[in-house]
Amino acid sequence: MTIIGLDAFGINVFRSYSPPVRAIKYIEMKNGIYDEVHIREKTSDIDKSNVKEDWQMDSLLLGKFLGDLEAGNINNQGIQIEKFAIKRRKLNEINSITLGYKDFVNNNQFVYEDYTQPSDNFIYSIVPVGENALEGQENSIEVSSNFAGFYLVDKDINEVLGFDKYIGSEPNVSVGLTQGRVQIDTLSKYPSFFYTDQSYNSFSLQAVFLPEEWERVGQKYDAILKQFVYSHKPFIAKGGDGSIYIVDVHSPVKDVPLNVYKGREYMTVTLQCTEIMDYESYLSL
Numbered sequence: 001m002t003i004i005g006l007d008a009f010g011i012n013v014f015r016s017y018s019p020p021v022r023a024i025k026y027i028e029m030k031n032g033i034y035d036e037v038h039i040r041e042k043t044s045d046i047d048k049s050n051v052k053e054d055w056q057m058d059s060l061l062l063g064k065f066l067g068d069l070e071a072g073n074i075n076n077q078g079i080q081i082e083k084f085a086i087k088r089r090k091l092n093e094i095n096s097i098t099l100g101y102k103d104f105v106n107n108n109q110f111v112y113e114d115y116t117q118p119s120d121n122f123i124y125s126i127v128p129v130g131e132n133a134l135e136g137q138e139n140s141i142e143v144s145s146n147f148a149g150f151y152l153v154d155k156d157i158n159e160v161l162g163f164d165k166y167i168g169s170e171p172n173v174s175v176g177l178t179q180g181r182v183q184i185d186t187l188s189k190y191p192s193f194f195y196t197d198q199s200y201n202s203f204s205l206q207a208v209f210l211p212e213e214w215e216r217v218g219q220k221y222d223a224i225l226k227q228f229v230y231s232h233k234p235f236i237a238k239g240g241d242g243s244i245y246i247v248d249v250h251s252p253v254k255d256v257p258l259n260v261y262k263g264r265e266y267m268t269v270t271l272q273c274t275e276i277m278d279y280e281s282y283l284s285l
Helices: 217-228 279-283
Strands: 002-004 007-009 037-040 059-063 081-090 097-103 121-130 139-144 150-154 159-163 176-184 192-209 235-239 244-255 267-277
Touching: 097 279, 150 217, 159 192, 159 217, 192 217, 217 244, 217 267, 244 279
Parallel strands: none
Antiparallel strands: 002 007, 037 059, 081 097, 081 121, 121 139, 150 159, 150 235, 176 192, 192 267, 235 244, 244 267
């Protein structure tokens, strides 16, 4: 049986002039024995014979019921899915950035946590990738990201360090812009200025941290230094106000109580951050 829109022909032949149904998101078939299901996007060149078709360029699904979940949706001859690409874009953008990949495992679910996003609204997409690296049709969902405070993100291991706790009055994050600016004193009353392409932001992040049950504050501080200072690699610094920077983290300062008795007293850590590249370029690396 072949179905076009809501009109079926093949076993009982009939056709109406009602417009076809488009953008179908869900199909359910009942009370029958089905050997194969083939869903295509175009309807003008469908073969109305009882001969099964191979994968076509407009095929969305070709389920042969072979005891697995392989049904295609790779727009290239029905090749096997090798992995899934996780992509993200803003609502007003056309092109997506690829956040990462997950290997395809039959009948297996996976979870992907994205800490690299700023505070904004996004379209996240899961895209099947074939064994020849061609991508299929994406499945998308709109997501809103909202958070408070500032965070340092290690993109390589997808971990964060939150600067969202404090004691007393809430601290401010003062972001200063540095530009390449050259002053030339002339014989006239006023000097002249020339600007270079250099332009970067710098700021400090400060927060209160508590060690884990098995740690002392000194051990917690050493762990922060090892991951975010001594590694000497770029990090994402993002704030709840929507700002996001790629920074070098340096010049740490630790403040702790003078007399420590229990071993788990709080500490205040201050880190200096200097912008070293733009966010889009970093994600494309």
